[in-house]
Amino acid sequence: MGMRLKNLIVLLPLIFLFLFFYFPLISILKEGLWNNGITLKYILQVVSNNYHRRIIFFTFWQALASTLFTLLLGLPGAYIFAKYDFPGKGILKALLTVPFVMPSIMVALGFIILFGRSGILAHLIGRDPGILYSWKAIILAHVFYNFPVVVRMVSSLWQRINPHYEEAALSLGARGFALFRKVTLPMLMPAIFASSMLTFVFCFLSFSIPLILGGYQYATIEVDIFTAIMTLLDFKTGAALAIIQISLSFVFMYLYLKSLDLYVKAEEQRIFKKPLPLTLRELLSVNGVFIAAYSAMVFIFILSPLMAVVYHSFTYGGGFTLEWYRRVFSPEYNPIFGANSITAIRNSLFFGFSTVLISTLLALSIAYIMYRWEFKGKNLFDALVMLPLASSAITLGLGYIKAFHKPPLNLLGTWYLIVFAHTIIAYPFVLRAISTVLKKIKPGLKEAAMSLGANELKAFLKVELPLAFGGIVVGAIFAFAMSIAELGATYMIYKPEYTTITIAIYRFLGSRQFGPASAMSVILMMVSTIAFILIERTGEEIW
Amino acid sequence: MVRLRLEDIEFKQEGFELNIPFLEARPGEFLTLLGPSGCGKTTTLRIIAGFEKADRGRIYFDDIVMNEVPPYERNIGIVFQDYALFPHMTVCDNISFGLKLRKLSKEEIKKRISWALKLVGLEGFENRYPEQLSGGQQQRVALARALVIEPRLLLLDEPLSNLDAKIRERLRGEIKRIQRELGITTIYVTHDQEEAMAISDMIAVMSIGKIEQVGSPLDLYYSPKNEFVAQFLGLSNILEANAENGKACIGNLCFEVKKEGRVKIFFRPESVYIKKGDDGEVVDYELLPGRVRLKIDVDGEIIIAERFLDEIPFLIEKLPKKVGIKVKSFSILESFP
Numbered sequence: 001m002g003m004r005l006k007n008l009i010v011l012l013p014l015i016f017l018f019l020f021f022y023f024p025l026i027s028i029l030k031e032g033l034w035n036n037g038i039t040l041k042y043i044l045q046v047v048s049n050n051y052h053r054r055i056i057f058f059t060f061w062q063a064l065a066s067t068l069f070t071l072l073l074g075l076p077g078a079y080i081f082a083k084y085d086f087p088g089k090g091i092l093k094a095l096l097t098v099p100f101v102m103p104s105i106m107v108a109l110g111f112i113i114l115f116g117r118s119g120i121l122a123h124l125i126g127r128d129p130g131i132l133y134s135w136k137a138i139i140l141a142h143v144f145y146n147f148p149v150v151v152r153m154v155s156s157l158w159q160r161i162n163p164h165y166e167e168a169a170l171s172l173g174a175r176g177f178a179l180f181r182k183v184t185l186p187m188l189m190p191a192i193f194a195s196s197m198l199t200f201v202f203c204f205l206s207f208s209i210p211l212i213l214g215g216y217q218y219a220t221i222e223v224d225i226f227t228a229i230m231t232l233l234d235f236k237t238g239a240a241l242a243i244i245q246i247s248l249s250f251v252f253m254y255l256y257l258k259s260l261d262l263y264v265k266a267e268e269q270r271i272f273k274k275p276l277p278l279t280l281r282e283l284l285s286v287n288g289v290f291i292a293a294y295s296a297m298v299f300i301f302i303l304s305p306l307m308a309v310v311y312h313s314f315t316y317g318g319g320f321t322l323e324w325y326r327r328v329f330s331p332e333y334n335p336i337f338g339a340n341s342i343t344a345i346r347n348s349l350f351f352g353f354s355t356v357l358i359s360t361l362l363a364l365s366i367a368y369i370m371y372r373w374e375f376k377g378k379n380l381f382d383a384l385v386m387l388p389l390a391s392s393a394i395t396l397g398l399g400y401i402k403a404f405h406k407p408p409l410n411l412l413g414t415w416y417l418i419v420f421a422h423t424i425i426a427y428p429f430v431l432r433a434i435s436t437v438l439k440k441i442k443p444g445l446k447e448a449a450m451s452l453g454a455n456e457l458k459a460f461l462k463v464e465l466p467l468a469f470g471g472i473v474v475g476a477i478f479a480f481a482m483s484i485a486e487l488g489a490t491y492m493i494y495k496p497e498y499t500t501i502t503i504a505i506y507r508f509l510g511s512r513q514f515g516p517a518s519a520m521s522v523i524l525m526m527v528s529t530i531a532f533i534l535i536e537r538t539g540e541e542i543w
Numbered sequence: 544m545v546r547l548r549l550e551d552i553e554f555k556q557e558g559f560e561l562n563i564p565f566l567e568a569r570p571g572e573f574l575t576l577l578g579p580s581g582c583g584k585t586t587t588l589r590i591i592a593g594f595e596k597a598d599r600g601r602i603y604f605d606d607i608v609m610n611e612v613p614p615y616e617r618n619i620g621i622v623f624q625d626y627a628l629f630p631h632m633t634v635c636d637n638i639s640f641g642l643k644l645r646k647l648s649k650e651e652i653k654k655r656i657s658w659a660l661k662l663v664g665l666e667g668f669e670n671r672y673p674e675q676l677s678g679g680q681q682q683r684v685a686l687a688r689a690l691v692i693e694p695r696l697l698l699l700d701e702p703l704s705n706l707d708a709k710i711r712e713r714l715r716g717e718i719k720r721i722q723r724e725l726g727i728t729t730i731y732v733t734h735d736q737e738e739a740m741a742i743s744d745m746i747a748v749m750s751i752g753k754i755e756q757v758g759s760p761l762d763l764y765y766s767p768k769n770e771f772v773a774q775f776l777g778l779s780n781i782l783e784a785n786a787e788n789g790k791a792c793i794g795n796l797c798f799e800v801k802k803e804g805r806v807k808i809f810f811r812p813e814s815v816y817i818k819k820g821d822d823g824e825v826v827d828y829e830l831l832p833g834r835v836r837l838k839i840d841v842d843g844e845i846i847i848a849e850r851f852l853d854e855i856p857f858l859i860e861k862l863p864k865k866v867g868i869k870v871k872s873f874s875i876l877e878s879f880p
Binding site: 442444445447448449450451452453454455458459462463466467 | 592594613614615616617618619620621623625627628629630631640641644645688689692698
């Protein structure tokens, strides 16, 4: 490949990131740290304010608690998946992929319908269960999203622990819990730590869930920034909060990436112990009951919020209705979000596909550069392309408002700025999916192709691209799922004509119209389900 | 047939330095790079292929400098240690990969594929995928894929090291046969001295970062230049002695070295003959299939001798304490500075 083309391939992603990530980031830093010279005034104001301090504290606390509960629910699942083969395991495994693609606003709506004052659970037990608009709902929703990650990572490592270690310990007299605590657990630690860090970061930067389920009392930093800017128009406070959040999440993200390295290293071990098929006798013993109970709980936990939304979308005053769908598909102008619903659906799909296109190209070129090329300053390149992982949707939205509201880049209110925001949010995940497959392709294959007369581009197109295809598809679906689920950043930079499905749902929720919100959510769910089926079809191990 | 020549090659990478002042493979020659792991033999091969760039020096194919020619224009065939077969292509697609890039006609491609498959004895495997083949079969496909493009140079990077001993021996015979048949200049990388001896016209023995000696297998085996080459190619006896009047002696054992002062005398165990006498004391012996390996103490130095059982004038159960020794051939090693 020519030197000039190579340079271009390295430069293009960097230019894109500089314009649509680093420039907005710098704008935030300037807003929060600059007043005729560098100042810590705004940061100190935030830290010394009781309200903001409580929110920062709560953000930590709920992330920690969510992580603990996630482990509590995930570890038994990891054990079952690593050790046993049982009827229905395939379905259960597929089910655990569902949260990956389901937008959080929809799940939040499901929780409202389930746990609300006049919700399904309240009907069943005859009183308000007291879950909604409190920390309990937030943590429950966070567990919903993250326990599949724990099951996936920990069981994958568990299967790879060389059985000789446990056998050696058994021969030396260790048994039961002592064996687990002294031998098995330490070897599982990389997976437990990495999945915990991932959960923690997710919860720390969580937006839609605390926004909708937390009520007035329970907000995260992310929600606080959003309120400061969108309601109070207090950019200084918003920027100061954003700077605090970025600094913290940067540290957490660093820890996560380090723990991920350890995990990947541990997972590279060749030994792979096939789970044992459960015999009929075991099926009827304590183990069988345990597995059945766990499976049932996962079924209920994952499906009930979704089913609640579907149920609600067909219900009015206790009876069956199609009214909500009629409203969703009516071409009438809807004053609640300043556009009609068809437009919202079209917008979501359009942003989704555009995001897929750009983020896949971006991630593919970055992944290729990271794993195939050596050049001066490559460490810097790696750091620059990974940093956006530590930013959050709301921070990005704030940065975009500050950076793109005036010439030379007066882009606020354009459709492509929304696509770029979605791309910045989605591409680190696409990058990860593509990197995983690209790392598995031996560099020798490219060299073999080159020795046979293929130049680097041809070797890539004919050998590496087909082999990486599964990972690219999974990455593209992730990008699509994240784009259609995105709420915070889009909300901050959109114009009514670019209303998306999630924004429409949020607006419906804001005016307490749960029926239309449910019908809209069902449409979102159908799109997500297609994404889910595609992931299942590729057979690529995102598991 | 191409003449390969490396001149003044210098290659540096963190913690490793490779220097090759001169190396040549004559047209049609089978040259093996032999050395321990980490010595730079694979790097040398990759420099020849164009996957690594030497910091200095020139690579010639015949009289043309190849330094700046990218790998895909060098017209070389490579077989990698892990074969690097494209997992998403059938045997047929793997073999035709290079032909399609050369835009040959469909008929020509078909003709060449069947030629290549016949050459490596894999007719009927066209539609299998690599994962459906055994290691030995994969190796043959890799060889066919490299040869079908009619390369000027064949490069083999430890192509047999992932195979079982039995298949390894059979395949190395076949590689040799095919190379002879096609008369293609071949560079072969291995760390296995037996393999190198069996297959090569010439061997370049490498220690870390440099070539110690180049020569025919017999040359290297019986007249190594230094201790490294001697010891890398098999069991050796190396004795240090003082020579006076052109003669160096250890006990009763004397060598006509035609030199004065300190010398290093080298000979292989099979050059040591056993007779009746009292030149040395038998310290220990090992039975090998059909042979015996004796450790004999001669004036404080241990000499290893290896003989067929029927060549020694004793019953092995009734070995006397002392035996006579005759060393039939020897050479003098370069002394290390």
